[in-house]
Amino acid sequence: MKRRSLFLNTTASMGFIFLYAPMIALVVYSFNKSKLVTVWGGWSLKWYGELFRNEQIIDAALLSFKIAFISASVAVVLGTMAGFVLSRFTRSRGKMLLSGWISAPLVMPEVITGLSLLLLFVAMESAFGWPAGRGTSTIIIAHVTFCMAYVAVIVQSRLSQMDETLEEAAMDLGAKPSSLFFLVTLPLIMPAIISGWLLSFTLSLDDLVIASFVSGPGNSTLPMVIFSKVRLGVSPEVNALATLMIAVVAIGVTAAMWQMRRQAKMLEKQP
């Protein structure tokens, strides 16, 4: 027994080191006083100060948050609808087709998604003049397309766990089908929707590849700014920025997981 737990502990700690050592190094170096990234010069918060004085980075961060917020919100609406249809669609062939369609963005290489979206936007612009040029709106559309796939999968799995007699019970008690969704179904899948939103938000915030394809001049998201800065040489300022991004993403993902666990707990207790 003891042996086994020792083995498990070793494996777990090695896994954690493997996953988190780079990030820890990054976080530690973000507090480095020295201007040289790899030379330790004592603790300091000065690069965080520098960061907030850098307008390019602040603008990019604001843009990223705006894009993430809008695309997560749109993705949640569309993804919930898709997930709903998926779980209620019983005809096997149609369902296969639909679930294939919805999960394609999950497995597609980002480069291909980005490229195909770029081609589509260019073609659309030349065909009927919209979207005029590439910028914030094209990034949002691109992010919605892959985020809604995640939302759809989460919502679908939640709906498939849901007891269908709940809807019958609501009808039996006098709820019309039109109000049924808002009275019963929506509150029940709310945890899934919230975790889908949080996940979409972080995915959108993280995305570099797709955004690079579909963004226009003057519309650089935060990951794009970081990437371009790093290409000119790693600066301690970027370390500070990356640390902040890790914090935001970690909070988002943790919140999403917490939501999902809470929902699982609620379902577990049901007979």
Added chain:
Amino acid sequence: MSATSMIETLSDSDTVPAASLSEQSVWKQEGATPFLRIENVSKKFGEFTAVDNVSLNIYKNELFCLLGGSGSGKSTLLRMLAGFEAPTSGRIIIDGVDMAGIQPWKRPVNMMFQSYALFPHLSVEENVAFGLKREGLGRAEVKQRVNQMLDMVQLGHLGKRKPHQLSGGQRQRVALARSLVKRPKLLLLDEPLGALDKKLREETQFELINIQEELGVTFVVVTHDQEEAMTLATRIGVMNHGVIVQTAEPHDVYEYPNSRFVAEFVGSVNLFEGRVIEEQSDFVRIRSAEADAVLYVNHGISCAPNQKVHMAVRPEKMRISREQPKQQENCVCGVVEEYAYMGGLTVYRVRLASGKEVRVTQPNMSRSSSERFTWKDKVYLYWDFDSSVVLTA
């Protein structure tokens, strides 16, 4: 608030006091108007016929049990009453109104689901209030009626809890309260006690009967559990393959089953196959090779001479003895093959010479084991002339 004082507030003027029910069996009265009429209702799912031309009258204040195994069509019938399924043919008339085309949310019917189907995101109070809010009642009235109902099911103190914080028995009560709070004319219950453990079931059974009698609502219960049906029902409809095989009071279903299926489904029974050798208006004599005996019943049946019939004897109607009894008929001889001491009674499995296995139960009247029999004992089993039923179907 006590349950008795609920009657004044809950039962409307048109409800008959339930106490009168036991004294007069409405379904036996000539010309009584049924409250629920099921007329030649069939339901087909593709090629499969779930409910096959069922006709049934259920009267006001009845507690009617549909009893049957899985796939017997009992749940489908219930779902048609609730409006979740539309009959392929036939009519359902509730309180004089044809239910064809009336949606579930417009029917004067509520259902208690087998899984209870409590809304997990709502508290107990909100669950019960759900139906009233859909009616557009005022906040004060909703609150008052919810509280009344929760008091009646003794859950007044748990109103703020969520369903997952309740025990199985408590959930069952919430489900009951939720389905009764709208004062339906007809309450449908799908295996209402199925998810409870044995002890809780027994308590709840009687509670359910009390509530039904107090509120004067007509109940239709679906169950596969014959004990549940026996204790709950005013009448039982036994279903098999989408057909109602027998409709009768619990006592009659048990003592006078009309077919082998009913005899075997409700309780356990010993069936002896035989041929009619003598039939008169007041008795029948049957020769049974299986029993290696002549069987005698002191009531007449409609049958042809030499017709193949089955005689059904309940295990508890048989007596067991080491000595040969005086009676010639209704007496078989065998060897105890196995027995099970169950406290209140002992169950014996006796093998006859023909290879037929017979089940006998004996109450354990005394504490000593001298009256009991053991393996390999040669015993005689015999029963009274009026204890058995002859089945032609």
